[in-house]
Amino acid sequence: MNIAKLTSGVATRRCLRVAAPGCVGRDLGTRATSTASAPAGDFDFDLFTIGAGSGGVRGSRFAASYGAKVAVCELPFDYVSSEARGGVGGTCVLRGCVPKKLMVYASEYADDFRHAGGFGWSVPSDGLRHSWTSFIEAKRKELQRLNGAYKNTLRNAKVTLIEGRGRVVDPHTVEVDGKHYRAKNILIAVGGRPSKLDIPGANLCITSDEALELPECPRRVAVLGGGYIAVEFSGIFARMGAEVHTVFRQPLPLRGFDEEVRKFAAEQYTAAGLTLHSEVTPQSVSQQIDGRLSLVVAHKDGSSEVLADLDQVLMATGRVPNTHGLGLAEAGVALGPKGQVVVDEFCRSNVPSIWAVGDVIDRIQLTPVALMEGMAVAKTVALDTPTKPDYWAVPSAVFSNPEIATVGYTEEAAAKTFSDLDIYTTSFRPMRNTVSGSPLRTFMKIVVDATSQRVVGMHMVGAEAAEIMQGFAVAVKMGVTKSQLDGVVGIHPSAAEEFVTMRSVSRQVRPVPATVTI
Ligand SMILES: Cc1cc2nc3c(=O)[nH]c(=O)nc-3n(C[C@H](O)[C@H](O)[C@H](O)COP(=O)(O)OP(=O)(O)OC[C@H]3O[C@@H](n4cnc5c(N)ncnc54)[C@H](O)[C@@H]3O)c2cc1C
Numbered sequence: 001m002n003i004a005k006l007t008s009g010v011a012t013r014r015c016l017r018v019a020a021p022g023c024v025g026r027d028l029g030t031r032a033t034s035t036a037s038a039p040a041g042d043f044d045f046d047l048f049t050i051g052a053g054s055g056g057v058r059g060s061r062f063a064a065s066y067g068a069k070v071a072v073c074e075l076p077f078d079y080v081s082s083e084a085r086g087g088v089g090g091t092c093v094l095r096g097c098v099p100k101k102l103m104v105y106a107s108e109y110a111d112d113f114r115h116a117g118g119f120g121w122s123v124p125s126d127g128l129r130h131s132w133t134s135f136i137e138a139k140r141k142e143l144q145r146l147n148g149a150y151k152n153t154l155r156n157a158k159v160t161l162i163e164g165r166g167r168v169v170d171p172h173t174v175e176v177d178g179k180h181y182r183a184k185n186i187l188i189a190v191g192g193r194p195s196k197l198d199i200p201g202a203n204l205c206i207t208s209d210e211a212l213e214l215p216e217c218p219r220r221v222a223v224l225g226g227g228y229i230a231v232e233f234s235g236i237f238a239r240m241g242a243e244v245h246t247v248f249r250q251p252l253p254l255r256g257f258d259e260e261v262r263k264f265a266a267e268q269y270t271a272a273g274l275t276l277h278s279e280v281t282p283q284s285v286s287q288q289i290d291g292r293l294s295l296v297v298a299h300k301d302g303s304s305e306v307l308a309d310l311d312q313v314l315m316a317t318g319r320v321p322n323t324h325g326l327g328l329a330e331a332g333v334a335l336g337p338k339g340q341v342v343v344d345e346f347c348r349s350n351v352p353s354i355w356a357v358g359d360v361i362d363r364i365q366l367t368p369v370a371l372m373e374g375m376a377v378a379k380t381v382a383l384d385t386p387t388k389p390d391y392w393a394v395p396s397a398v399f400s401n402p403e404i405a406t407v408g409y410t411e412e413a414a415a416k417t418f419s420d421l422d423i424y425t426t427s428f429r430p431m432r433n434t435v436s437g438s439p440l441r442t443f444m445k446i447v448v449d450a451t452s453q454r455v456v457g458m459h460m461v462g463a464e465a466a467e468i469m470q471g472f473a474v475a476v477k478m479g480v481t482k483s484q485l486d487g488v489v490g491i492h493p494s495a496a497e498e499f500v501t502m503r504s505v506s507r508q509v510r511p512v513p514a515t516v517t518i
Pocket residue numbers: 050051052053054055056073074075081085086087088089090091092093095096097098100164165166167189190191192208229322326357358359360364365366367368370399
């Protein structure tokens with residue numbers, strides 16, 4: 001399909017070479033080398049991206065590499081985001097995946113020291129100490145390095161970086177701090193931001209942004225929510241020695257994950273020291289006389305409970321798209337109920353010159369997905385190759401303690417899609433923990449479509465789950481069958497080898513025959 005078929009006849013205002021108000025930074029002689037992306041009118045840029053996070057940087061730099069003239073605007077750098085602050089690199093690099101994983105690493109050392117005794121190590125008599133301040137400093141330094149590296153990447157790709165807050169003025173105009181830029185295509189890649197619950201005392205609570213920048217590790221903390229962020233930060237704080245209360249509305253954390261995985265993970269979280277408060281709703285937070293916080297939660301039966309003496313209450317209750325004040329609705333772009341940009345399978349909005357990728361479209365909020373979408377838009381608008389992101393078998397991992405990783409269907413989703421399933425499961429104590437004394441166990445599961453024998457889902461709870469699952473995700477995406485998995489020789493001794501040695505079906509899931517009433 002040619003891009004021309006995707007391009008509508010949206011009327012474009014021409015930006016004249018001289019003195020047209022609001023038209024700046026023009027180099028109207030420049031045209032994209034790709035014929036598909038050569039501006040049809042007089043534009044400053046072929047593509048103007050708002051937001052230099054995962055999706056925006058990827059889309060911009062690849063569009064530029066395909067010959068398009070590209071600009072991207074981004075808010076000034078800060079560790080904590082706001083309406084006015086952000087930074088090249090975006091959430092993943094500055095307030096998400098990267099700093100979070102660094103914190104996970106920091107906390108893993110604590111566990112390793114604790115468990116080293118089983119292997120004969122002894123802790124020095126004056127004990128082990130951790131400097132939270134030096135760790136935060138080291139993390140900040142790394143984030144600054146990455147911020148610089150991302151800027152260099154854009155510079156090397158010849159993408160014009162404009163610092164400031166972008167706003168859509170019309171289908172072909174973006175305003176950044178009072179200056180107007182005309183673009184053939186606009187890419188919305190503004191991501192999302194933490195959303196706080198609307199309860200009394202919400203202002204006393206922190207979000208993941210501040211949790212990554214705390215001056216000290218809390219000793220007693222409540223984490224609200226049962227999603228990715230909640231269980232990851234619960235694990236970090238607990239391993240760092242805090243007393244952690246994880247408070248969520250569902251019977252189990254991690255809604256949407258395989259039910260068996262959720263149950264097993266909850267058991268492991270408890271074994272790892274978290275206090276899980278399930279089926280409760282946060283009601284209010286207040287400050288005690290001593291400055292610490294008190295959280296009131298409501299149980300299903302209407303009774304309430306107070307969690308007092310908390311150093312911090314972390315609200316990990318979801319994120320909302322950053323579309324507030326972006327001018328999208330005024331430009332005619334359809335937004336969904338959460339404020340997300342509604343896009344088609346090519347990541348194109350209902351306004352044909354406006355595209356959107358990443359968290360702002362609220363499909364799958366993961367960095368590699370934003371990258372895939374950014375890449376698809378770059379190919380579509382700059383390479384004359386209309387490209388749809390492919391959401392089948394997107395793997396993901398939760399960096400909790402223990403880790404969880406998954407690819408493909410949960411058993412529940414597979415049961416709705418395939419008539420017959422064979423389920424393979426195993427649970428064991430990993431070799432390291434037999435000697436270390438850690439109580440944590442590992443769980444693995446393979447979901448097989450019994451008719452085709454294709455592996456349609458793989459799940460793991462246990463150490464290194466993310467590293468292990470990435471490779472298996474390749475196999476699942478390529479359509480591996482169970483007998484092909486069985487034909488692979490294991491790597492011994494490893495936990496991963498269990499995935500190629502599970503031979504006995506744990507259970508068969510078959511449709512329940514309809515009862516016939518005579
Ligand atoms: C704590 C946490 C941990 C996470 N961990 C993982 C993980 O381990 N693995 C994973 O895959 N994903 C993880 N994620 C999710 C991942 O960070 C996001 O899915 C990803 O960053 C989305 O990329 P994006 O390009 O859509 O948006 P972002 O990376 O959020 O980028 C959007 C950018 O737009 C800027 N911006 C916003 N409004 C404007 C404006 N008007 N003008 C100019 N610029 C603007 C912002 O400042 C920001 O830099 C995590 C998220 C969080 C919060």
